[in-house]
Amino acid sequence: MAVKQLSIFVENKEGKLVTITDSIAKAGIDIRAMSVADTQDFGIFRLIVTDPEKAKEALESSGCFVSITKVVGVSIPDEPGSLAKVVNILARHNINIEYMYAFITVSKKHASVVLRVADNEGAEKILTENGVTLMEEKDIVAL
Amino acid sequence: MENRYFQKEQETMPVEEIKKLQNEKLVKQVKYVYDNVKYYRDLMDKKGVKPEDIRSTDDLHKLPFLKKDDLREAYPYGLLATDLKNCVRIQSTSGTTGKRVVAFYTQNDVDMWEECCARAIVAAGGTSEDVCQVCYGYGLFTGGSGLHGGSHKVGSLTLPMSSGNTDRQIQFMMDLNSTILCCTPSYAAYIGETLKEKGYKPEDNKLKAGIFGAEPWTEEMRRDIQKSLGIKAYDIYGLTEISGPGVAFECCEQNGMHINEDHFIAEIIDPNTGEVLPEGTKGELVFTSLDKEAFPLLRYRTRDICILTRGKCSCGRTFIKMAKPMGRSDDMMIIKGVNVFPSQIEAVLLNNGYAPNYQIILDRVNNSDTFDINVEMGEEDFSDTPKDITAKEKKLQDAMKAMLGINPKLHLVAPKSIPRSEGKAVRVIDHRKRYGITI
Numbered sequence: 118m119a120v121k122q123l124s125i126f127v128e129n130k131e132g133k134l135v136t137i138t139d140s141i142a143k144a145g146i147d148i149r150a151m152s153v154a155d156t157q158d159f160g161i162f163r164l165i166v167t168d169p170e171k172a173k174e175a176l177e178s179s180g181c182f183v184s185i186t187k188v189v190g191v192s193i194p195d196e197p198g199s200l201a202k203v204v205n206i207l208a209r210h211n212i213n214i215e216y217m218y219a220f221i222t223v224s225k226k227h228a229s230v231v232l233r234v235a236d237n238e239g240a241e242k243i244l245t246e247n248g249v250t251l252m253e254e255k256d257i258v259a260l
Numbered sequence: 261m262e263n264r265y266f267q268k269e270q271e272t273m274p275v276e277e278i279k280k281l282q283n284e285k286l287v288k289q290v291k292y293v294y295d296n297v298k299y300y301r302d303l304m305d306k307k308g309v310k311p312e313d314i315r316s317t318d319d320l321h322k323l324p325f326l327k328k329d330d331l332r333e334a335y336p337y338g339l340l341a342t343d344l345k346n347c348v349r350i351q352s353t354s355g356t357t358g359k360r361v362v363a364f365y366t367q368n369d370v371d372m373w374e375e376c377c378a379r380a381i382v383a384a385g386g387t388s389e390d391v392c393q394v395c396y397g398y399g400l401f402t403g404g405s406g407l408h409g410g411s412h413k414v415g416s417l418t419l420p421m422s423s424g425n426t427d428r429q430i431q432f433m434m435d436l437n438s439t440i441l442c443c444t445p446s447y448a449a450y451i452g453e454t455l456k457e458k459g460y461k462p463e464d465n466k467l468k469a470g471i472f473g474a475e476p477w478t479e480e481m482r483r484d485i486q487k488s489l490g491i492k493a494y495d496i497y498g499l500t501e502i503s504g505p506g507v508a509f510e511c512c513e514q515n516g517m518h519i520n521e522d523h524f525i526a527e528i529i530d531p532n533t534g535e536v537l538p539e540g541t542k543g544e545l546v547f548t549s550l551d552k553e554a555f556p557l558l559r560y561r562t563r564d565i566c567i568l569t570r571g572k573c574s575c576g577r578t579f580i581k582m583a584k585p586m587g588r589s590d591d592m593m594i595i596k597g598v599n600v601f602p603s604q605i606e607a608v609l610l611n612n613g614y615a616p617n618y619q620i621i622l623d624r625v626n627n628s629d630t631f632d633i634n635v636e637m638g639e640e641d642f643s644d645t646p647k648d649i650t651a652k653e654k655k656l657q658d659a660m661k662a663m664l665g666i667n668p669k670l671h672l673v674a675p676k677s678i679p680r681s682e683g684k685a686v687r688v689i690d691h692r693k694r695y696g697i698t699i
Binding site for chain 2: 122124126128154155156158159160161163180181182184186215216233
């Protein structure tokens with residue numbers, strides 16, 4: 118069920134980000150969600166795209182260091198308290214969130230969020246049991 | 261403690277007798293090489309030296325040097341001095357700096373080499389009562405088979421573990437009561453750490469001594485290993501070209517390695533001029549074999565920088581001592597006043613599971629050296645969270661500090677991101693040169 122995220126290693130050097138965005142653009146791939154984690158020396162650029170395999174190939178051929186990480190995608194009503202509900206469910210079950218970020222595209226009714234946890238399957242099972250809607254690869258293309 | 265020897269007569273021979281023995285053996289060895297090794301005969305002829313010109317060790321300086329390049333050029337049979345049917349073994353160098361070099365051994369050569377290793381084991385306190393765990397790599401590398409053979413000669417119970425599989429090493433060490441550990445110092449340190457992680461205290465194992473070599477290590481590492489394993493840690497030196505480990509070994513004083521002078525002559529030379537330097541001077545170590553049959557080398561330049569000293573040793577051995585080599589002559593850097601060798605950095609990388617793809621960047625900021633090391637990570641080192649990567653950087657940086665004595669700033673970088681020339685990474689970028697600082 119999990120959603121595929123591209124994790125790209127970016128050295129803090131001029132032009133590195135350009136290489137990444139250009140090669141994704143040239144491959145005709147849409148970016149659906151993104152976040153950057155950085156340190157003084159490097160950053161990790163995380164992307165949810167319409168075709169992760171193809172994007173990985175394009176990035177690697179332009180010399181990027183990239184891996185695919187499985188993450189949990191949830192679709193929640195765009196209203197106060199809905200993110201709190203998801204976070205509370207995970208907290209109650211002692212599931213630690215490494216990081217999370219939201220999708221760029223939001224419909225009028227729903228917001229989509231990426232969650233990175235240690236145990237994807239466990240988290241997905243608990244979220245489903247508690248009535249949270251999970252996202253699949255096809256949902257990302259359809260957004 | 262009573263001093264014990266594997267071959268007391270040789271190991272405690274008066275210095276004058278060592279000289280006499282060396283003179284006799286040298287004359288024979290030079291003639292043997294001249295008659296049987298065309299490659300070296302050509303070098304001697306070119307220099308105008310005849311075997312008759314070498315009458316004692318005082319004439320040694322007349323002989324031409326052999327370098328690693330000669331061994332590569334003569335690969336594989338060019339320096340072989342006897343018929344292959346008389347040889348029983350081939351060993352090889354690691355080949356990290358270029359084409360591998362192979363060395364040949366007759367049975368007498370193997371026996372001599374193993375006896376040298378046996379001397380090292382006995383000097384570390386080994387007897388037939390001991391269980392000797394050999395976790396140097398077995399195979400073409402001389403570490404495993406050398407100590408293995410030495411342990412047999414001593415009559416110790418030999419545990420031929422080879423390298424790697426630390427859990428199994430520890431299980432056998434505990435279950436079979438190993439008393440002597442033979443491996444690289446960094447692996448010994450790693451075993452010590454792993455024992456601690458598993459909840460063992462230093463006194464829980466039966467080890468009493470360790471014989472560690474094949475890579476440069478520091479006195480700090482010795483202290484750490486002795487503490488974590490509850491042992492005495494002894495250094496051993498050797499090189500495949502000359503025989504293997506056991507060319508020199510440490511005794512109870514733990515302050516330098518006795519060179520087996522009944523088999524090898526050691527000289528210290530100026531690496532730039534080739535001039536022989538007096539005892540106690542720092543320079544390049546040169547070895548001449550005295551009784552080898554298959555692969556005798558005269559005046560082989562090791563590129564190792566060290567100091568030789570002869571003095572009375574409380575262990576009773578009369579052989580000259582060599583200090584721990586400070587590294588290779590051709591690539592030493594001075595950083596913040598400390599001598600640093602790429603070989604030390606490579607050793608740390610290899611022992612922490614990294615490929616030796618790295619770059620050292622030196623610069624000068626506010627009149628002080630900066631020291632950065634970029635290391636390419638492997639696919640499996642990459643993680644989508646920066647803290648995992650910075651934790652790995654920190655661990656590797658700490659290992660570097662322990663080896664080098666100074667703290668580099670360590671950066672993990674993407675695979676294949678370090679520029680290569682002719683397939684090999686450019687190792688050192690020294691920006692200090694633009695300030696006119698020569699190293």
